[in-house]
Amino acid sequence: MFNIKLVLINSILIVYYLSIDAKPIDEQLGDSSFNGTNWVVLCAGSSGWFGAGYSIQANVYHAYQFIRSNGIPDDHIIVIHTDDIAYNSYNPTPGQIIHSPNGTDVYHGVPKDYTGDDVNGYTLLGVLRGDPSLTRRGKKVINSGPNDHIFVFYVSHGVGDIILLPEYIYGEELVTTLKDMHQNKRYAKLVFYLEACFSGSMFLNKLPTNINVYAVTAANSVEEGLECYYDEQRKIWLAGCFAYHWLHNSEHSDITKLSFDDQYKYIYHQTITQINITDGKVEQHPQQFGDLSIAKLPVSQFFGSKKSMATDNLNEQIVNDYNN
Template sequence: MQSSHADVYHAYQVIKAHGIPDENIIVMHYDDLANNERNPTPGVIVNRKGGPDVYKGVPKDYTGIEVTPQNFLAILRGDEELAKAGKKVVKSGPNDRIFVYLDDHGSEGYVVFPHGNLKAHDLTDTLVAMHKENKYKELVFYLAACYAGSMFDKILPNNINAYAMSATLPDELGWFSDCSVDEPVQFAVAWLNDSEHHDLTKESIKTQYDYIAHAFTDQHAQQYGDLSIAAEHLSNYMGEKQVPSVGQYSQPANSVPIPDAPIYLAQLLLRNRELMDKQIEEYVNTLPGIEANVVLNSKLQINNKECYHKLVDTFHDKCYNLGQNSYAIQKMKVLGNICHSSDADVNTFNQLLINYCNTIVKPNTNII
């Protein structure tokens, strides 16, 4: 998502400006936006009209194929193999505070990376292990993604000194209810705006949460984990250096405007999405013992998480790369509905999905 790139770059600039040195900052980004042929300002990225270049000076600690959930978790753990390879990892101890900001696509129980998916339980297991190994005093995690709350809801313990703020409810899409739109993320707009215009040595995390929660009406930020941490000042995690205000951060119409976009691209996009809708429907109709109409048009409880995870992984590997086809993410609810029953025939459903995608979906197809 192009806007998530710009938001991450903006977050780096805010954290750096407030006094956190580069040696204490690790940045993961795919790095395909600044010099993209669709960028009207080559080599420069702005995420608001008339705003500064947020790309300038951003470290390239992990880029391209290195941007994986495995590396993300390894960085948090302070993985020795990565460190030996000369890569930056979190080197922390029992007296350190850690701030994590993750901005990408999301589905229920997942954050979608360009290469692979971060599962909620894998993230939680990593945070629990870090706490057990005294890797931090306190940890604050901001997550901007559709269904962001599902990464923490009823999963993140409240006794491991970790606090999480999610952009959305567990079952809620992000801004505009369409996570495929390259628009600025409301959550990022809110917390970055607030951090740029207030004294972080005086403002608490809870105050920022309240601001974010009331800034927009079409998505709903949430808090999870150890909520007592929210009473702390933001400066404990984002730096305490005073920064002059840079003007009101208004929500722009486009993250990177593209003038005179040819209409046929929009028509192609619509046709591709209609094709995916048809393919999903055809697959569902091949499943034995499934009420296709219910599965395609409802939102059911996922009672068989093993089934859901297996189908999502197969869809990602065999059908459409979720990191490159954001529209497909919205279709994961259908796979969740298939796994509504605790005794769902996961092996049969999975094999039928493999067979269908091998037969119908062209390799490396992108719907967007």
Template sequence: MFNMMNWTMSFQLKLLLLIVLVVQYSKATRPSLFHLFGSTNEPQGDSTTWAVLVAGSNGYDNYRHQADVCHAYQILKRGGLKDENIIVFMYDDIANDPSNPRPGVIINSPNGPDVYAGVPKDYTGESVTTDNFFAVLLGNETAVQGGSGKVVASKPDDKIFVYFTDHGGPGILCMPTGPFIYANDFIKVLETKHAMGTYDEMVIYVEACESGSIFEGLLPADLNIYVTTASNANESSWGTYCPDMSPPPPPGFDTCLGDLYSISWMEDSDSEDLRHETLEEQYLKVKMRTYNNHSSEGSHVMQYGTLGISKETVSVYQGSTPGSFSAKPFQSSDSMGVVNQRDADLYSMWKRYKKLTEESQQKEELFNKIKEITAHRAHLDGSVDMIKGYLLGNELVSVRDEGSALVDDWGCLKSMVRTFEKYCGSLTQYGMKHTRTFANLCNNGVNNKAMDEATKHTCSSYKMGRWNPAIVGYSA
């Protein structure tokens, strides 16, 4: 009997130890544990994967952003996510734009398929707003204005995948209607979502210039949110598959078809078995390809937040379809032809201009549009420099430590932006890059009254024309 009792106690201790080890192992590397038992690491039981896809621009010269979102939808749909759990924001003005050589079709790569077919039109046109995006994330149906009304009605065990692609600037992401997305507001929404307890884990991919500044020094590591961005806090992201580049779009496409970071993660998702690739493995491959073979025409892909989530498989957030990979193998070492996001529209316009018949009315109109855009951009650059000199002069400017948030007083930053636009015209997708200067004014103690006087003095004689914020809306 004594030996039997010893054996029983020994067995119980061993069993208890095994349970503890398994639980700890599960917390550290969730997908590996599931794989031990033959699982594909898909959400278990009543768990649902939700996705929010956002193209924050409009206009045919920004074709690539909506093409990115449509491609992302096809990946998720093929992976098994249901339309009721995929929410799409896109202006929906490029598929049938007169400039589109394939009416009703959108492609995201030179030899790629139509990615527009079947895409849900949840929030289009004037419904693509910051407020709607935030309301959708929070599952707040009553706060949504227009659109399908669909929101992320997630439960505590659910996963959420968010993909945003568009122009950006220090601390901001562009939206085609209404104010921009400001980093502090976005982080507050994420913190609120976490406090509500209505998700298990969230993964966010962001394609935009200075996209690292949205999270750097701002995103807590304990929200169960893992983020990768196309660039760090100080650099541009890049458009690709553009006219006269390698590889070029098909004949007739005088615009960039995709963005370097975006096509990198999506072409990887097209070609890999996502049940066996982790988020970290995808991040590392995308990081290498987006750096563009160590060239000056590439950006540094970053990661933020709860980094432990990167050990999970991509399939948890994007779904999986074993054995149905039709895309060409992912190439991480090929240099890509690219253009700075902020110059991509003018790049496309010049390509169209050169192809038009000499002295045609269309060519003259396009040339005048290019001149108008170029002049406003020069005005923005010159005005910001003058205001900075007027307010700070030759004083030693306080510089933020690396890894710090762009600014402490976000209300001050928004006020600076609004004051600038009041007298100098809309920042536009190009002028977003100047928010760092406005943030530095705040960080160095410049008050609103001084900003108002300096900006009025600098821009009082400027004729805003179509860039009047009273017409196009304020950025803040």
């Protein structure tokens, strides 16, 4: 069993846990050099109401609503989730899932591309590779080409060099899949957001810098991940801190001008936390790996485009502080 540690900070209870639509170039508001299509994979690798099962799936549901609202259609978004919390007997609002206190429902309209027993490591890697055995079952896979951009958001539990889905996926196994995708010209650029405990271990000293993949992890290779926003009514934590902050940053910024580098600095500032507890100091430091030149691109090239919003002043302040 996972070792769960609870700590009260500023009246917020936080838990530590072990931690797809084509858009033509003329619809893109970002860098004009992008002339491909967008593909998105959103994967929640845990199940159940407790043990972070709620927050892990809620993270993916919120991400789906954000991506879909930016114009990427469902046929280019693949959602992998056990789908066992919306109508769970513990849910006081059946059919509705919130991701923040007093938040709006993020479950409505979420595709059921892979649910139940189909949520496993074979599925995730097969979707990325475009496994024909999945398409023969009528399942969606990434059917991308050499000009396309792929965004992957995976969130679940993790231990050193392993993510759970629910069985193990090792770091070398994941990186080998990405290398194969690059060799087979399945993308122009790929961005991978990974939220799990010890998530940095999946890419540390493994992910090359020359296969056009940029990865951001919620923690480094030896740190646990954080959940936030404890809900007294539901008796669970609503969100992963990493997911909550990258989504908040995206939704409160002009994403056609917000770069991945800016977002990384925002996430880093918001999630880096030093807490004195009985067994010492606990820290969480997001990390970035791979081709860091991709971080200069606007996130809209991977998240889709929408009408500009006023840039969050907090984001500008955080980026300036980080650079200084």
